[in-house]
Amino acid sequence: MRVQIQFYSYFKDFTGCAQMAETIAEGNTLAELLKKLFQRFPRLAAMEKSMLVAVGVDYRPRDYVLKDGDEVSLFPPVQGG
Amino acid sequence: MRVQIQFYSYFKDFTGCAQMAETIAEGNTLAELLKKLFQRFPRLAAMEKSMLVAVGVDYRPRDYVLKDGDEVSLFPPVQGG
Amino acid sequence: MKRQFTITSQPIDEAALLRGRKMSDAMGAVIYFLGVVRGTEALDKKISAIEYEAFQKMVEHQFNLLFDEMEKRWPIESVRLVHRIGLVLVNEPSLWVEVIAPHRGEAFASCQWLIDEMKRVVPIWKKPIPG
Amino acid sequence: MKRQFTITSQPIDEAALLRGRKMSDAMGAVIYFLGVVRGTEALDKKISAIEYEAFQKMVEHQFNLLFDEMEKRWPIESVRLVHRIGLVLVNEPSLWVEVIAPHRGEAFASCQWLIDEMKRVVPIWKKPIPG
Numbered sequence: 569m570r571v572q573i574q575f576y577s578y579f580k581d582f583t584g585c586a587q588m589a590e591t592i593a594e595g596n597t598l599a600e601l602l603k604k605l606f607q608r609f610p611r612l613a614a615m616e617k618s619m620l621v622a623v624g625v626d627y628r629p630r631d632y633v634l635k636d637g638d639e640v641s642l643f644p645p646v647q648g649g
Numbered sequence: 650m651r652v653q654i655q656f657y658s659y660f661k662d663f664t665g666c667a668q669m670a671e672t673i674a675e676g677n678t679l680a681e682l683l684k685k686l687f688q689r690f691p692r693l694a695a696m697e698k699s700m701l702v703a704v705g706v707d708y709r710p711r712d713y714v715l716k717d718g719d720e721v722s723l724f725p726p727v728q729g730g
Numbered sequence: 731m732k733r734q735f736t737i738t739s740q741p742i743d744e745a746a747l748l749r750g751r752k753m754s755d756a757m758g759a760v761i762y763f764l765g766v767v768r769g770t771e772a773l774d775k776k777i778s779a780i781e782y783e784a785f786q787k788m789v790e791h792q793f794n795l796l797f798d799e800m801e802k803r804w805p806i807e808s809v810r811l812v813h814r815i816g817l818v819l820v821n822e823p824s825l826w827v828e829v830i831a832p833h834r835g836e837a838f839a840s841c842q843w844l845i846d847e848m849k850r851v852v853p854i855w856k857k858p859i860p861g
Numbered sequence: 862m863k864r865q866f867t868i869t870s871q872p873i874d875e876a877a878l879l880r881g882r883k884m885s886d887a888m889g890a891v892i893y894f895l896g897v898v899r900g901t902e903a904l905d906k907k908i909s910a911i912e913y914e915a916f917q918k919m920v921e922h923q924f925n926l927l928f929d930e931m932e933k934r935w936p937i938e939s940v941r942l943v944h945r946i947g948l949v950l951v952n953e954p955s956l957w958v959e960v961i962a963p964h965r966g967e968a969f970a971s972c973q974w975l976i977d978e979m980k981r982v983v984p985i986w987k988k989p990i991p992g
Contacts, residue, residue, distance in 0.1 A: 576916055577986035620984075625922035627982070641916060641984070648913075648920075648944060648985035649834075649896040649956045649976060653739075657785055658855035701853075706791035708851070720784060722853070727856035729789075729813060730767040730825045730845060730965075745876050753949050755900030762893035763965065777921030820886050834894065834976060842969050 569594055571601065571637040576643035579619075582611040592634060598623070599630040601640065618645050650675055650717040652682065657724035660700075663692040673715060679704070680711040682721065704710050731801040732739040732808040736791050737786055739816040742826045747810065753791050753830045754767045757807050759837040763845060765825035767818050769861070782824060784840035789813070792852045796844060804840040811844075813854065820861075863939040866924050869916055870947040873957045879942065888938050888970040894976060896956035898949050900992065907992035913946045913955060916984040920944070923983045927975060933970040937962050942975075944985065951992075952967040952968045 574587050583605075592601055598621055606613035621628060622641040634640070654670050664686075673682055683703040687694035702709060711729055715721070732752075745766075751761065767780050793811065800806055804845045827844065831837040843847040862986065863883075875895075884891065898911050931937055939961040949955045958975065962968035 574916070576984065577914060577988075579885045588943050622916075622984070623918060625919040641919065643916070643984060644986065646980065646982065648915075648979050648983045655785075657853065658783060658857075666735065684732075703788060703853070706788040722788065724785070724853060725855065727849065727853050728856045729784075729848050729852045745881055748875055748879070753897065753952065758897050759894075760895040760897060760954070762891075763968075764891040765965065766884065766889050766891060768889040768963070775933040819885065823891070832899070834896070834973075836967060836975050837894075842965075845965060 569634070571634055571636075571638045573605070574639065574641045576641065577627055579612065579615070579642055579644060582610045582615070583631075589596075597630065598628060598632045598634065598635050598640070601634060602630070605642075612642070615644060619643070620645065650677075650715070652715055652717075652719045652721055654682075654686070655720065655722045657722065660693065660696070660723055660725060663696070664690045677715050679709060679713045679715065679721070680709065682715060685709070686723075693723070696725060700724070702728065731797065731806050733794075733797045734810040735790060735797075736812045737784060737789060737815055738812060739814065742812050742814060742823050744826065747800045747812070747826065747828070751828065751830075752808070754807060756810065757830050759829075759831050759834040761829045761837045761841045763827040763841055764823040765845075766823050767820050769820045775858075777820065777833055777858040778861040779817050781817050781857040781859055781860040782809070782813075783855045783857065784813070784815045786815075788853045793848070796851070797846050798850075799842050799847075800844060803843070804831060804836045806836065806840055809840075811843070815854070817859070862928070862937050864925075864928045866921060866928075867940040867943045868915060868920060869943060870945065873943050873945060873954050875954075875957065878943070878959070882959065882961075883940060886984070888961050890960075890962050890965040890971045892960045892968045894956070894958040894972055895954040896976075897954050898929040898951050900951045903932065906989075908950055908951065908989040910948050910990040911948045911955065912922055912988040912990055914986045914988065915946045917946075919984050922957070924979070927978050930978075931971050931975060933976070935962065935967045937967065940975070946983050946985070952986055956961070965975075
């Protein structure tokens with residue numbers, strides 16, 4: 569199963585990446601995906617608490633079960649206005 | 650001693666008058682002036698509670714002691730905006 | 731605090747007022763409030779206009795007292811206010827207010843306070859004109 | 862409730878937006894809020910601009926969720942909102958909001974709520990550009 573991952577704002581600097589694809593196991597949750605990413609990107613791990621996570625255009629909790637083709641977006645607190 | 654009295658908004662209809670002069674005694678307060686006016690204009694008396702009273706361009710309490718030439722303004726609650 | 735107060739029997743020229751806006755680099759929030767004449771004063775009666783009457787000399791003084799207080803309470807850079815008198819048709823603005831402040835909290839709070847206080851102390855009255 | 866949302870890399874044309882205002886006879890209050898880029902992000906550093914980045918598809922969706930909620934809470938007739946992305950120079954507005962309501966209480970409350978919520982959930986980020 570594959571999901572797309574997008575990083576926004578300074579998360580792009582932390583990962584050196586704007587967009588990537590990741591293969592995950594059936595039934596994996598956002599929490600499990602994040603754990604993998606945190607191992608790969610330690611600076612992202614430091615932001616765990618304040619990090620916002622969306623799938624598609626909606627915010628999702630960490631126990632959200634990922635589906636094939638999901639577009640996951642990770643970003644720091646928003647600052648519009 | 651003479652004071653000028655101005656009525657605004659529907660107080661003009663209640664008194665049939667926009668502006669008038671009144672002779673008062675030395676040391677008279679606003680309350681004493683109002684008492685005289687209420688005798689003359691009963692419809693004004695009915696508005697006693699909500700009536701606003703200014704001397705010149707400032708609101709004044711009922712115990713304000715009038716001075717010769719004072720411009721007293723009487724009007725209903727304001728409704729700007 | 732820059733302050734500008736106008737009482738006028740002419741329609742409020744919002745575009746011209748906008749062009750006249752001046753603000754320093756330290757300001758982050760601008761609020762405009764328009765009070766507009768509604769066609770329904772109460773649910774049961776239609777009106778075509780409101781006639782505004784003002785005790786002008788006192789209006790100006792009372793606004794200045796309010797501006798003094800505003801300046802003490804909030805770090806406002808500028809307030810501009812226009813109030814119409816005479817006949818104002820339904821759907822036309824009778825009141826225009828601009829407040830410029832460093833942050834939105836101050837802009838919102840002070841603008842609301844100014845309008846609330848205006849409706850308490852500034853000697854202007856309305857007379858609805860039936861439709 | 863009429864709703865209009867624009868995200869743009871062009872300067873906000875306030876005069877054109879004003880000309881586009883439409884409101885019924887039952888409305889008595891209009892509020893405009895402008896968020897403007899300040900020259901001082903903090904006390905110690907000057908900036909010349911802010912670069913705004915947005916996750917546009919999600920921005921639009923999140924604003925629509927906020928507009929849905931606004932419509933449930935207040936009797937708003939119309940809300941229009943413009944947010945700039947890309948480089949916005951100091952002293953230029955990055956955000957323009959218009960709310961039209963029957964009374965000022967609803968207009969102020971809903972406009973403040975919308976901006977507060979926007980700053981909580983709408984995926985837009987700032988990057989200060991040193992002066």
